[in-house]
Amino acid sequence: MPVVPLERLPLPSLRVYSFVSVVALSACTYYAAQIIKEPNWNYPGDFDKNDDNFENRNGTDSDGRTVSQFVSDIFTVMTREPVCVWTMINMAFCWFILLGRAVQKLVFGDLRVSEQQQLRDKFWNFVFYKFIFVFGIINVQYIDEVLLWCSWFSLLGFLHLLSQLSKDRFEYLSFSPRTPFWSHVKLMALLAAIFALSGFMFVVSIFVGFFGGLNTFFFMFYEVLLLAIRTLHVIIRYAFHLYDVRNETTPPTATDDNRTLDKRGPVSYYVELTFDLTALIIDLIHHLHMLLWSNIFLSMASLVICMQLRFLFHEIQRKYKKHRNYLWVRNHLEQNYPMATKAELQENSDNCAICWENMDAARKLPCGHLFHNTCLLSWLEQDTSCPTCRMTLNIQNPSVANMEPPELQTDPQENTRRPFNHFFHFDGSRYVSWLPSFSVEVSHVQAIRQNHMATNSQLDAMARQVQTLFPHIPLSTIIEDLRVTRSVELTVENVLDGRLIAPPMFRDLDIDWTPDRNTFTLNSEPEPSARNWDEYNTENVETEDTAALGSRFSKSSTEREKILHKRKEHMIKQARKRYIEKQKAAAVVAKSELQS
Amino acid sequence: MAGSALRRLMAEYKQLTLNPPEGIIAGPINEENFFEWEALITGPEGTCFEGGVFPAKLVFPPDYPLSPPKMQFTCEMFHPNIYSDGRVCISILHAPGDDPMGYESSAERWSPVQSVEKILLSVVSMLAEPNDESGANVDAAKMWRENRIEFNKIAEKIVRRTLGIPT
Numbered sequence: 001m002p003v004v005p006l007e008r009l010p011l012p013s014l015r016v017y018s019f020v021s022v023v024a025l026s027a028c029t030y031y032a033a034q035i036i037k038e039p040n041w042n043y044p045g046d047f048d049k050n051d052d053n054f055e056n057r058n059g060t061d062s063d064g065r066t067v068s069q070f071v072s073d074i075f076t077v078m079t080r081e082p083v084c085v086w087t088m089i090n091m092a093f094c095w096f097i098l099l100g101r102a103v104q105k106l107v108f109g110d111l112r113v114s115e116q117q118q119l120r121d122k123f124w125n126f127v128f129y130k131f132i133f134v135f136g137i138i139n140v141q142y143i144d145e146v147l148l149w150c151s152w153f154s155l156l157g158f159l160h161l162l163s164q165l166s167k168d169r170f171e172y173l174s175f176s177p178r179t180p181f182w183s184h185v186k187l188m189a190l191l192a193a194i195f196a197l198s199g200f201m202f203v204v205s206i207f208v209g210f211f212g213g214l215n216t217f218f219f220m221f222y223e224v225l226l227l228a229i230r231t232l233h234v235i236i237r238y239a240f241h242l243y244d245v246r247n248e249t250t251p252p253t254a255t256d257d258n259r260t261l262d263k264r265g266p267v268s269y270y271v272e273l274t275f276d277l278t279a280l281i282i283d284l285i286h287h288l289h290m291l292l293w294s295n296i297f298l299s300m301a302s303l304v305i306c307m308q309l310r311f312l313f314h315e316i317q318r319k320y321k322k323h324r325n326y327l328w329v330r331n332h333l334e335q336n337y338p339m340a341t342k343a344e345l346q347e348n349s350d351n352c353a354i355c356w357e358n359m360d361a362a363r364k365l366p367c368g369h370l371f372h373n374t375c376l377l378s379w380l381e382q383d384t385s386c387p388t389c390r391m392t393l394n395i396q397n398p399s400v401a402n403m404e405p406p407e408l409q410t411d412p413q414e415n416t417r418r419p420f421n422h423f424f425h426f427d428g429s430r431y432v433s434w435l436p437s438f439s440v441e442v443s444h445v446q447a448i449r450q451n452h453m454a455t456n457s458q459l460d461a462m463a464r465q466v467q468t469l470f471p472h473i474p475l476s477t478i479i480e481d482l483r484v485t486r487s488v489e490l491t492v493e494n495v496l497d498g499r500l501i502a503p504p505m506f507r508d509l510d511i512d513w514t515p516d517r518n519t520f521t522l523n524s525e526p527e528p529s530a531r532n533w534d535e536y537n538t539e540n541v542e543t544e545d546t547a548a549l550g551s552r553f554s555k556s557s558t559e560r561e562k563i564l565h566k567r568k569e570h571m572i573k574q575a576r577k578r579y580i581e582k583q584k585a586a587a588v589v590a591k592s593e594l595q596s
Numbered sequence: 597m598a599g600s601a602l603r604r605l606m607a608e609y610k611q612l613t614l615n616p617p618e619g620i621i622a623g624p625i626n627e628e629n630f631f632e633w634e635a636l637i638t639g640p641e642g643t644c645f646e647g648g649v650f651p652a653k654l655v656f657p658p659d660y661p662l663s664p665p666k667m668q669f670t671c672e673m674f675h676p677n678i679y680s681d682g683r684v685c686i687s688i689l690h691a692p693g694d695d696p697m698g699y700e701s702s703a704e705r706w707s708p709v710q711s712v713e714k715i716l717l718s719v720v721s722m723l724a725e726p727n728d729e730s731g732a733n734v735d736a737a738k739m740w741r742e743n744r745i746e747f748n749k750i751a752e753k754i755v756r757r758t759l760g761i762p763t
C-alpha cells in the first residue's frame with residue numbers, strides 16, 4: 001500500500017525550526033534595512049541595521065526619523081518582497097507552533113501515544129479537507145486570498161485540535177479514580193478559553209462576511225459553530241462527570257436524588273443526542289453548501305465531498321434509528337414492567353446486578369429480577385433478555401423491524417466501524433501544478449484496532465524478528481510497540497533507547513528466554529527426570545508479609561498498586577517453589593524406581 | 597458512561613482483593629488507567645497446565661458492564677481456544693450480538709451480571725477442558741485431539757516459562 005508514513009518524514013525538531021525561522025527573519029530585516037539605506041529611499045543614515053527593537057519607540061535617530069517610522073519603513077519594504085513575506089508568514093507559523101507547544105506542556109504534559117496518533121490523524125484530515133476547500137471549492141486565484149484562508153484555517157485547526165485533545169484527555173481522565181484536582185481545573189480552563197475564542201472567531205467571520213459576501217460568511221460560520229458546539233459538548237459532559245464522581249464520595253443516602261443526573265439518565269442522554277445530532281447536521285449543511293456552491297460536480301473535490309456527505313448522512317441515520325429504538329424500549333419498559341414495591345425491595349436485599357449499587361427504586365421484570373430503571377434501559381437497548389436469568393423479553397420494535405430488518409440484526413458496532421477508514425490518493429498537480437502528489441491513509445484508532453486483527457501474522461513475523469535481538473522482552477510487548485511504529489527498525493530503536501522495556505513481572509524474574517521459543521521443537525529435550533532439580537534452589541518465600549497483604553483493600557491508590565504488585569510477585573514465587581519441589585520429588589521417585 | 601463503569605470496576609476490584617478466588621489475582625496495574633487490568637491465573641491442578649502462572653491483560657470498554665472486556669494472555673500460550681496472539685476465545689467474552697463462531701447459545705454470552713471473577717473462573721475451566729470445536733488455534737486443537745502427549749509436552753514448556761525455569 002502506498003501509504004506515506006508521516007511520522008517517519010524527516011521533520012526537523014522544533015528547536016531547529018524556530019532557530020532557522022528567527023535567523024531567516026533577521027536576515028530579511030537586515031536586507032530591508034539595507035534597502036532603506038539606498039539612495040532612492042533618500043535616507044542615507046548610518047544607523048544600526050538591527051535597531052528595530054521597540055524599546056525606544058519615541059527616540060529619534062540622527063536623521064530626525066522616528067524609530068516607529070523606521071520600523072514601518074522596514075515593514076513596507078518587507079511586504080513588497082515576496083521572500084520576506086514568506087519569511088514573516090513562516091515566523092508567524094513558528095510562533096503558532098510554539099504557542100501550541102506551550103499550551104500542551106502547560107495543560108496536558110506529555111501526550112499519550114494514542115493521543116498523538118489521534119492528533120496526527122485529525123491534523124492531516126483537517127489539512128486535506130481544507131486544501132480541497134481552498135483549491136477545489138473556493139478556487140482561489142490570488143496569493144493574498146490563499147494567505148487569508150490559510151491563516152484562518154490555521155487558527156481554526158489549532159482550536160479544533162486543542163478541543164479534540166481536551167476531549168481525549170477528558171475521556172482518559174475519567175478512566176482514573178485518582179485524577180488530581182488541578183488537571184480538571186486546567187482542562188476546564190482550556191475548554192472555556194477555546195469556547196471564548198470561538199466567540200471571537202464568530203465576530204471575525206461576521207466582519208469578513210461583511211466585505212466578502214454571504215457565502216464566505218457562511219463557510220466561516222459553520223466551522224466556528226462546529227468548534228463551539230463540540231467544545232461545549234465536552235464541557236457539559238465534563239461537568240456531568242465531575243458531578244457524578246463527586247456523588248461517589250457523598251454518603252449513599254444522597255445518591256438517589258442525584259440519580260437523575262447519572263451518566264445513563266435521560267437528561268444526559270438527551271444532551272448527548274442533541275449535541276451529536278446538531279454537530280452532524282451542521283456538518284452536513286456545510287458540505288451540501290460547498291457542493292452546491294462550487295458547481296463542479298465532476299471533479300476530485302466534489303467526489304471527496306460526496307464521500308463525506310454519505311458518511312454524515314449514514315451517521316445521522318444511525319443516530320436516528322438508535323434514538324427510535326431507545327424511545328421504543330423506554331416506552332415498553334414503562335408500560336409493561338412495573339416499578340418494584342417497597343415490600344419487594346425489602347425482600348430483595350441484593351444490589352442491582354448491573355451496576356452493583358444499592359437499589360432504592362427498581363423496575364421488576366416478569367421473571368422477578370430487579371434492576372435500576374436506567375441500568376435496565378441501557379441494557380435492553382442492546383439486548384432483549386433479562387441479564388440475570390436470560391429469559392427472553394418480548395421486546396420487538398415493529399416499526400423499526402419492518403423498515404430495516406437487516407440493519408437491526410447487525411452488531412451496532414459494525415456500523416460505526418465501516419465508515420471510519422478513509423484512503424486518499426492525493427494528486428496535487430490536479431489543483432496547482434507545483435503541488436506534490438501523495439497518499440494518506442486516514443484511519444481512526446478504532447479502525448486501526450480492527451486492522452490489526454487481520455495483519456496479526458505480519459506483526460508476529462516482525463515481532464519475532466525483533467525478539468531474536470532482544471530475547472528478554474516478551475513477544476506481546478513487542479507486538480504492542482509494533483502496532484504503533486509499524487516498523488522493525490523503529491521498535492528496535494525504541495528498545496535501545498529504553499523506551500520499550502519488559503513489563504515488571506518479566507523483568508524481575510529475569511527469565512532466560514530462548515530465542516527459538518516459538519518453534520515447539522521437542523528434539524534433544526532433556527526429560528524432567530534426567531534433570532538435576534537440585535540445582536534450582538527454591539528461594540525462601542516470605543510468608544509473613546503476605547499475611548499483611550491479603551484481605552486488605554487500601555484507600556490509597558498507590559498503596560493498592562503496591563499491594564497488588566507484591567501479591568503477584570508472591571504468587572509467582574510460590575508457584576515456582578511448588579513446581580520445583582514437585583519435580584524434585586518426582587525425580588527422587590524415578591531414581592528409587594530405577595534402583596529397585 | 598465512564599463514571600458508573602469506574603464505580604463498578606472499583607467494586608469488583610475490592611471484592612477480588614478481599615475474597616480472592618484460589619489461584620487468581622487481578623487488578624489494574626496502574627490506576628491512572630483503571631480500565632486496563634492484569635490478571636494472573638494459576639493453571640488448574642491435574643491438567644497439563646498445572647503449576648503455571650499465566651499473566652493476561654484485561655481491557656474494559658467505557659460502557660462496561662454493558663459490553664464485555666477483552667482478554668489477552670501476555671505470555672505465550674498454546675491452547676485450542678486461545679489465538680496465537682494470546683486473545684481468549686470463550687463465549688462469556690462475546691457480546692450477545694456477535695457470534696463469530698456461530699455455535700454459541702446466547703445463554704453463555706456476556707451479560708452485565710457477569711464479572712471479572714466469573715470470566716477468570718471460566719478461563720480456568722477452559723484451560724482444564726479445551727473446547728476443540730472453536731478454531732481459535734487450529735494447530736493446538738488438532739494436536740489436542742490427535743497427539744495429547746506432544747500437547748502436554750508443549751504445555752509443560754509453557755508452564756516452565758511462566759515460572760522462569762529454563763526449558
Ligand SMILES: [Zn+2]
Binds near residue numbers: 356371
Ligand atoms: Zn443499577
Ligand SMILES: [Zn+2]
Binds near residue numbers: 367386390391
Ligand atoms: Zn430474570
